[in-house]
Amino acid sequence: MTTIHEVAEAAGVSISTVSYALSGKRPVSEKTRRRIEDAVQTLGYEPDAGARMLAGRRTQIFGLTEPLRADTHAPTHMAFVLAAAVAARRRGYDILLLTDEQASEGMNRVAASNLVDAILVLDVAPDDERADIARSLRSPTVFIGIPDDADGLTCVDLDFEGTGHLAVDRLADAGHTSVTLLGQTEVSYRKSNFPRRLLLGVQERAAQRGVDLDWATTGDTTTDASAVRGAAEMALSRGVRAFIVHAVGDVHEILLETIAAHGLTVGEDVSVISAAASFDTSSLAVPVDTIPLVPQKSCELAVDLAVRHLEEPGTPAQIHLIPPEYHVAGSVAPARE
Amino acid sequence: MTTIHEVAEAAGVSISTVSYALSGKRPVSEKTRRRIEDAVQTLGYEPDAGARMLAGRRTQIFGLTEPLRADTHAPTHMAFVLAAAVAARRRGYDILLLTDEQASEGMNRVAASNLVDAILVLDVAPDDERADIARSLRSPTVFIGIPDDADGLTCVDLDFEGTGHLAVDRLADAGHTSVTLLGQTEVSYRKSNFPRRLLLGVQERAAQRGVDLDWATTGDTTTDASAVRGAAEMALSRGVRAFIVHAVGDVHEILLETIAAHGLTVGEDVSVISAAASFDTSSLAVPVDTIPLVPQKSCELAVDLAVRHLEEPGTPAQIHLIPPEYHVAGSVAPARE
DNA sequence: TTGAAAGCGATACCAA
DNA sequence: TTGGTATCGCTTTCAA
Numbered sequence: 001m002t003t004i005h006e007v008a009e010a011a012g013v014s015i016s017t018v019s020y021a022l023s024g025k026r027p028v029s030e031k032t033r034r035r036i037e038d039a040v041q042t043l044g045y046e047p048d049a050g051a052r053m054l055a056g057r058r059t060q061i062f063g064l065t066e067p068l069r070a071d072t073h074a075p076t077h078m079a080f081v082l083a084a085a086v087a088a089r090r091r092g093y094d095i096l097l098l099t100d101e102q103a104s105e106g107m108n109r110v111a112a113s114n115l116v117d118a119i120l121v122l123d124v125a126p127d128d129e130r131a132d133i134a135r136s137l138r139s140p141t142v143f144i145g146i147p148d149d150a151d152g153l154t155c156v157d158l159d160f161e162g163t164g165h166l167a168v169d170r171l172a173d174a175g176h177t178s179v180t181l182l183g184q185t186e187v188s189y190r191k192s193n194f195p196r197r198l199l200l201g202v203q204e205r206a207a208q209r210g211v212d213l214d215w216a217t218t219g220d221t222t223t224d225a226s227a228v229r230g231a232a233e234m235a236l237s238r239g240v241r242a243f244i245v246h247a248v249g250d251v252h253e254i255l256l257e258t259i260a261a262h263g264l265t266v267g268e269d270v271s272v273i274s275a276a277a278s279f280d281t282s283s284l285a286v287p288v289d290t291i292p293l294v295p296q297k298s299c300e301l302a303v304d305l306a307v308r309h310l311e312e313p314g315t316p317a318q319i320h321l322i323p324p325e326y327h328v329a330g331s332v333a334p335a336r337e
Numbered sequence: 338m339t340t341i342h343e344v345a346e347a348a349g350v351s352i353s354t355v356s357y358a359l360s361g362k363r364p365v366s367e368k369t370r371r372r373i374e375d376a377v378q379t380l381g382y383e384p385d386a387g388a389r390m391l392a393g394r395r396t397q398i399f400g401l402t403e404p405l406r407a408d409t410h411a412p413t414h415m416a417f418v419l420a421a422a423v424a425a426r427r428r429g430y431d432i433l434l435l436t437d438e439q440a441s442e443g444m445n446r447v448a449a450s451n452l453v454d455a456i457l458v459l460d461v462a463p464d465d466e467r468a469d470i471a472r473s474l475r476s477p478t479v480f481i482g483i484p485d486d487a488d489g490l491t492c493v494d495l496d497f498e499g500t501g502h503l504a505v506d507r508l509a510d511a512g513h514t515s516v517t518l519l520g521q522t523e524v525s526y527r528k529s530n531f532p533r534r535l536l537l538g539v540q541e542r543a544a545q546r547g548v549d550l551d552w553a554t555t556g557d558t559t560t561d562a563s564a565v566r567g568a569a570e571m572a573l574s575r576g577v578r579a580f581i582v583h584a585v586g587d588v589h590e591i592l593l594e595t596i597a598a599h600g601l602t603v604g605e606d607v608s609v610i611s612a613a614a615s616f617d618t619s620s621l622a623v624p625v626d627t628i629p630l631v632p633q634k635s636c637e638l639a640v641d642l643a644v645r646h647l648e649e650p651g652t653p654a655q656i657h658l659i660p661p662e663y664h665v666a667g668s669v670a671p672a673r674e
Numbered sequence: 675t676t677g678a679a680a681g682c683g684a685t686a687c688c689a690a
Numbered sequence: 691t692t693g694g695t696a697t698c699g700c701t702t703t704c705a706a
Contacts, residue, residue: 001451003683014693019685026686029691046449050396051683053387054698061433068419074411082405085436094443094452095434096398099422106431112383114338115431340699351677356701363702366675388699391682 002043010039022047053114062088062306063116063139065098065107065130066123071187071221073248076278076295080122080144083295087303093117104129111139118306120144120299124155126193140309142302148193152317154309156302158276158293159321160194164201166291166324167244167273172209174271175335176242179206180214180235182228182255183246187221198246198276214240218251225254232258241335242271245288249279256286271332287329297322339380347376359384390451399425399643400453400476402435402444402467403460408524408558410585413615413632417459417481420636427637428644430454441466448476455643457481457636461492463530477646479639485530489654491646493639495613495630496658497531501538503628503661504581504610509546511608512672513579516543517551517572519565519592520583524558535583535613551577555588562591569595578672579608582625586616593623608669624666634659 008015013032020026021036028036039045053059064084066077085095096116098106107130110116116139121130124145134141135152143155171179181202184195199215206213216231218224228247232255235243241264245252252274256266264270266286274281276293301320309315345352350369357363358373365373376382390396401421403414422432433453435443444467447453453476458467461482471478472489480492508516518539521532536552543550553568555561565584569592572580578601582589589611593603601607603623611618613630638657646652 005683015684016686016694017692020692023685027691032692044449046446048391048683049447049450049452050387050390051698052450052685054385054391054700055683055685057685057698059387064434068415074415078405078411078415081434082436085434085439089439094447097401097418097422097432097434099419102422102426109383110386110431112381113386113389115386342699352700353678353702354676357676360701364675369675385699387684388682389701391684392699392701394682394701 001048002045004045004047007036007039007043007045010043011035057114058310059115059117060093061096061116062093062303063098063107063110063119064095065103065119065121067103067125068099069123069125069191071185071191072123076248077123079278079295080299083299084120084122084144084302087296087299088120090300091303091307093303095120104133107133107137107141111137117310118142120302120306124193125191140306142306142309144298144302146193146197146319150319153319154305154317155319156298156305157194157319157321158298159324160197160276161201161204162321163275163291163324164198164203164244165205166326167275168202168205168209168211170273170289170326170332171242171244171271172205172211174242174332176211176271177335178212178214178238178240179242179244180216180231180240181244181246182231182251183215183217185219185221185223186217189217194276195246202244218247223248223250225250228254229258233262236262236264236270241269244273244275245277246275247277249277249281249284252277252281252284252288256284256288267330268333269336271335273332281329286331288331289329290327291324292327294322338385339382341382341384344373344376344380344382347380348372394451396452396454397430398433398453399430399640400435400444400447400456401432402440402456402458404440404462405436406460406462406528408522408528409460413585414460416615416632417636420632421457421459421481421639424633424637424640425457428640430640432457441470444470444474444478448474454647455479457639457643461530462528477643479643479646481635481639483530483534483656487656490656491642491654492656493635493642494531494656494658495635496661497534497613498538498541499658500612500628500661501535501540501581502542503663504612505539505542505546505548507610507626507663507669508579508581508608509542509548511579511669513548513608514672515549515551515575515577516579516581517553517568517577518581518583519568519588520552520554522556522558522560523554526554531613532583539581555584560585560587562587565591566595570599573599573601573607578606581610581612582614583612584614586614586618586621589614589618589621589625593621593625604667605670606673608672610669618666623668625668626666627664628661629664631659 004015008018021028118140121143126148128147131147146155274288274290278293281290341352345355358365358370455477458480463485465484468484483492611625611627615630618627
């Protein structure tokens, strides 16, 4: 293993100059920097992580806690983990995984041992026990999702209520007076809170705009195809021609199939908006207007906030809602008389 | 932050005694150990990770590389990540995530900087570039999966060929002379190698036992329900009454539905074996005999091997195949005349 | 059974 | 623009 001493010797300078040349925290003359870089190159030098942590009081590691509850939608979750890892890496941080029981216990452990510079919290539950833990830690902690008691916490999330407002507005603007919200599974309305927040936003705005609203869940603990089909058919037969879908890809597919089976055409006879979908809606059978939930955005903001808290320790905790963005694909049509 | 010095002072001993008392690497008298433990407790002492790494030359961290290719089955993958994290933690190790481009590049980085003690490799491809990287590293590396060129590598995996053998044997023993293998997607036979290994095992044993074999894939890049149904119907109409399924849960469900739709009963008219499934087959509509792929087993063995390589540096690289286990659920019936 | 002290390999302060 | 060196908090050898 090559050390900073060997690099210094090879370059004919002191170790402090090597350190400064590599960190850029002090100006170094062009030619000495070249010599140092050459030495680093030929010797294959890589600073020792442990020594760095000890001397620099920075680990360049973020903890990522994820309980991985059984009802977590795996693809969505993986997208968030991946996005967090990529975002962190861009800022020079690695991700240390805290899953399962370690999700809570590990937070204390890695914070107390200075293994991580900050902690990112995924898969947030309404009554998340990690909220209290976070409040008791000195390490900056950023929640991706919002617990019921978010007091004193830094949180990042899509503005689900705003998303609900936006979806209803678009349909109401198109003249629809009757809308069905095809939601998540029953269990997710109890164990998470973003589905409720979207529902609330939809209900609120529907009331304001005088829109009749129906709400159907899509299964008990897991997506139930026949329940979805049933709900869609019921709505269509009652004359509903506008849908907001807050669900996984399969539910979208079933709705689109059911609409087609009724001899109706999305974007002409029926309007559909996909709300807060984290999958690629462009791969659906029919193009659907989407207000997407973009893991990259949430995670990049979360990482930015963690870094900011590290660099400016005084930064106040705050909830950051990401404004919804409406992507037109032609699935919303004017209501027919 | 409390340091080992404060603990030593509080307990009235030297720091070395504290260190030894906590690591157990040297006998410490009962009563001094008590005093030290008390001090640790009341002060809330947790050893500094960086200092530990530097002085102890051990990080207690494993790198986990996972490219997360687009065709990766998310739930299966998550099960492996979780199992790896749990197994590692049991032995006192944390998991550092190396995803995406970092899967390869990161291996070199974390190994060179001594950030990790060993590396676990997930999501192994036939021509995996991480094979060469692993061979060039000094850090112990364990593959969970087997690349085509596994020379000099330590690998862990289910014995997929043996799984194929076992499945065919059970059906042949029951008198079946005609079997259909319902396999994975097309793409997985190109981008992974375990599907091929299972296929090979099935073909081999089918030839040996004089069993007619048909093989159907279940879609191009993603599971195609109608393709699965078509394959199942084709087989049933040709008189095939024995199936080996190597696929995700949905494919099982579709096969079972199709069998029922033909008025046939699994375990009486038709025999079905699920091979190398990593999901919980007990939640299927009909109980199905299973030769499971258990992430916990693979990951525990992988972690054990990594630890062994750390403790006994001479340990030779080797491929470790986990013997298949047959779980009876009553879905295999004697063939009818 | 215990203690003193020499590192481990960086960072960053104080001088020059 | 550069160098010397104290320091970070622990592990482990050597001595007692």
